Amino acid sequence: xxxxxxxxxxxxxxxxxxxxxxxxxxxxxxxxxxxxxxxxxxxxxxxxxxxxxxxxxxxxxxxxxxxxxxxxxxxxxxxxxxxxxxxxxxxxxxxxxxxxxxxxxxxxxxxxxxxxxxxxxxxxxxxxxxxxxxxxxxxxxxxxxxxxxxxxxxxxxxxxxxxxxxxxxxxxxxxxxxxxxxxxxxxxxxxxxxxxxxxxxxxxxxxxxxxxxxxxxxxxxxxxxxxxxxxxxxxxxxxxxxxxxxxxxxxxxxxxxxxxxxxxxxxxxxxxxxxxxxxxxxxxxxxxxxxxxxxxxxxxxxxxxxxxxxxxxxxxxxxxxxxxxxxxxxxxxxxxxxxxxxxxxxxxxxxxxxxxxxxxxxxxxxxxxxxxxxxxxxxxxxxxxxxxxxxxxxxxxxxxxxxxxxxxxxxxxxxxxxxxxxxxxxxxxxxxxxxxxxxxxxxxxxxxxxxxxxxxxxxxxxxxxxxxxxxxxxxxxxxxxxxxxxxxxxxxxxxxxxxxxxxxxxxxxxxxxxxxxxxxxxxxxxxxxxxxxxxxxxxxxxxxxxxxxxxxxxxxxxxxxxxxxxxxxxxxxxxxxxxxxxxxxxxxxxxxxxxxxxxxxxxxxxxxxxxxxxxxxxxxxxxxxxxxxxxxxxxxxxxxxxxxxxxxxxxxxxxxxxxxxxxxxxxxxxxxxxxxxxxxxxxxxxxxxxxxxxxxxxxxxxxxxxxxxxxxxxxxxxxxxxxxxxxxxxxxxxxxxxxxxxxxxxxxxxxxxxxxx
Numbered sequence: 216x217x218x219x220x221x222x223x224x225x226x227x228x229x230x231x232x233x234x235x236x237x238x239x240x241x242x243x244x245x246x247x248x249x250x251x252x253x254x255x256x257x258x259x260x261x262x263x264x265x266x267x268x269x270x271x272x273x274x275x276x277x278x279x280x281x282x283x284x285x286x287x288x289x290x291x292x293x294x295x296x297x298x299x300x301x302x303x304x305x306x307x308x309x310x311x312x313x314x315x316x317x318x319x320x321x322x323x324x325x326x327x328x329x330x331x332x333x334x335x336x337x338x339x340x341x342x343x344x345x346x347x348x349x350x351x352x353x354x355x356x357x358x359x360x361x362x363x364x365x366x367x368x369x370x371x372x373x374x375x376x377x378x379x380x381x382x383x384x385x386x387x388x389x390x391x392x393x394x395x396x397x398x399x400x401x402x403x404x405x406x407x408x409x410x411x412x413x414x415x416x417x418x419x420x421x422x423x424x425x426x427x428x429x430x431x432x433x434x435x436x437x438x439x440x441x442x443x444x445x446x447x448x449x450x451x452x453x454x455x456x457x458x459x460x461x462x463x464x465x466x467x468x469x470x471x472x473x474x475x476x477x478x479x480x481x482x483x484x485x486x487x488x489x490x491x492x493x494x495x496x497x498x499x500x501x502x503x504x505x506x507x508x509x510x511x512x513x514x515x516x517x518x519x520x521x522x523x524x525x526x527x528x529x530x531x532x533x534x535x536x537x538x539x540x541x542x543x544x545x546x547x548x549x550x551x552x553x554x555x556x557x558x559x560x561x562x563x564x565x566x567x568x569x570x571x572x573x574x575x576x577x578x579x580x581x582x583x584x585x586x587x588x589x590x591x592x593x594x595x596x597x598x599x600x601x602x603x604x605x606x607x608x609x610x611x612x613x614x615x616x617x618x619x620x621x622x623x624x625x626x627x628x629x630x631x632x633x634x635x636x637x638x639x640x641x642x643x644x645x646x647x648x649x650x651x652x653x654x655x656x657x658x659x660x661x662x663x664x665x666x667x668x669x670x671x672x673x674x675x676x677x678x679x680x681x682x683x684x685x686x687x688x689x690x691x692x693x694x695x696x697x698x699x700x701x702x703x704x705x706x707x708x709x710x711x712x713x714x715x716x717x718x719x720x721x722x723x724x725x726x727x728x729x730x731x732x733x734x735x736x737x738x739x740x741x742x743x744x745x746x747x748x749x750x751x752x753x754x755x756x757x758x759x760x761x762x763x764x765x766x767x768x769x770x771x772x773x774x775x776x777x778x779x780x781x782x783x784x785x786x787x788x789x790x791x792x793x794x795x796x797x798x799x800x801x802x803x804x805x806x807x808x809x810x811x812x813x814x815x816x817x818x819x820x821x822x823x824x825x826x827x828x829x830x831x832x833x834x835x836x837x838x839x840x841x842x843x844x845x846x847x848x849x850x851x852x853x854x855x856x857x858x859x860x861x862x863x864x865x866x867x868x869x870x871x872x873x874x875x876x877x878x879x880x881x882x883x884x885x886x887x888x889x890x891x892x893x894x895x896x897x898x899x900x901x902x903x904x905x906x907x908x909x910x911x912x913x914x915x916x917x918x919x920x921x922x923x924x925x926x927x928x929x930x931x932x933x934x935x936x937x938x939x940x941x942x943x944x945x946x947x948x949x950x951x952x953x954x955x956x957x958x959x960x961x962x963x964x965x966x967x968x969x970x971x972x
Contacts (some may be wrong), residue, residue, distance in 0.1 A: 219264065225259060227283040238260060241410070245268070245273050249264060270286070274286075280401070362443055362446045364394075365393050368389065369439050371390065384431050388435070390435040395423075417590070418438070433943045437620070437944060437947045466501070467500075486551065490502075492545070496541050500537050502555055503533070503550040504548045506544055509545055510527070512540030513525050593619040593622065596615045596618055613943070614939070617945075620950055630924075631918050633957060634914050635652040649893075649894045655914055656914075656915065657858070663852050664904060665814075665852065666862045667845075668825060668828060671862055677706055677793060677795075678792060679714040681790070683790070686787045687788055693714060695723065697714075725738035766789075773791075777789055803901030803905055804834055816832075817871065818836075818837070843870060860875055879904060925954075
């Protein structure tokens, strides 16, 4: 559909895969709808549709299934609570419908007919879900109240049965109907929307059948246990949803804006790019930005998981949601509230949760055939023994009804998305952004990782590694060189000035400073001419001895850039610099090798420098490569039968990132890094690549456990039901119990894991 557009909704009340499946099926059948993606954990639905699609009718269809819905307008996607603010229980859309001609801004709703509200449409309580924000207590929601009412009715029926046995059957039927009526209404609405074999329909058939065969007491108990199971599913789903929503809660509500020499408090969401804000000690930083002045320890644990505060000063980057330590900072805002690192991570994780993994797609297809097959098997169990061998109808109909409940596919269907959603959320909290279940699955099969060098394996900026005093002391060499470089923005000059600041040196005054293109810089210091530049240019001024040249050559062989200092007519010393490996690079690469993953460096840098870094890190090196060469080598590795991940900065490595099975962007959450790759290591730790792969393996192991729980419990109860050991009560536990166990098992992935290496 050439003119297809995309609209996202916040959907309240979803808490299991069955909910998502009903919504998906119903909306997919609407006119003009091309595709639908529903995420239980994120509580969102994305619809691809034509320009003429009636979005109000789509919303009403979802409301008819018992959920509330609100459109996520513009960049509100970044705020998981946005839907809570605009949701109407009837699902009326308070906002733009993504059509220029249908804009509700400034629309007066005071006299508006809310005919699609749940209460007015006759659908109030239809799904039995709590439509209030998930932060409320379980007992305060509609689902909690219904469960409590059903339980109270069941206890009352038992009391009446004990006091007046003759009316006990009627008391249990009444207790059953309190819980069953909303379940049955949901079943009918789901069937009309295209999902006839829903858990609600199977539950309704089983309960009514139990009454018909004079098992009203069990029917009432089964309905109550079903509601308890659904309530537990909702609580578990809420915890999974909160794991990513809690990221958004890190954002402060207010910021101190500096304007015209004055400071005033403003809403953090109103900050514009380029604005200057003041961050006091102990305050949470309200926006992504660059430090204009000040120095402080920044606690980045809420965003990056780093246990130790990071010392940051002028020109360094800070993230929204992190906590300022002991200093006052002035920060220039670099991203609006809807586009800061936290907001983008939340938005991209929500979108990733709507993307189904291969395993999840397979189980979805399997369940489409599995559920009708269970209905057929249950019917055959109920009918064949009485017809074929004259067995008692009541006994075998009872067993058929139990099998109907045992066969419900909820636990099986949720086994994969629950684990994947938990992993995506857990990864995001540690700065590991994975764009969907397919990426998460593939990562666990990676057998080779190709790394870019500059900015990926290394810091991306040179550092002073060696200071050599030939005729003057090392502090003199550094202070004179720094005096010459004062005011320069060249990366090598910044490295020297940074080292001088670190050493606490007092720099001499430099006069008549002048840059010599391609050679170095000169100035007068303390009455003497001073030169600082390349060894070749220095050789034109003074003679370098064989020993001095040998020392400089040795440093060059280590991949270091060497500049020499001449004071007067004497070679005073030299300074060597190199873009050093990241602090965790060696440990991170070892973590990959320890699990049998091959590592290779692909870089456009010169062979000597690349080989020196490669030797230091203990990895294979391919150097002096063009972007197309990197792409070719990735292809060669794949042809060797390896599953290849490419780690780079997402810009000059784009061809190789695209060619790899998984492209991983390394960096601080830039737009390019987040948008171009399959995954992103937001906080620049090489060790996080190994952690990402380990997370994938833990997730796939969790999925296998979930499938075993789901199918294993069903198999056990199927056998015990047929041989007459268990009945309807254990049957419903086999379904809702397995669903709760699977969800709780998946939530274990939210717990912090031991870091790789």
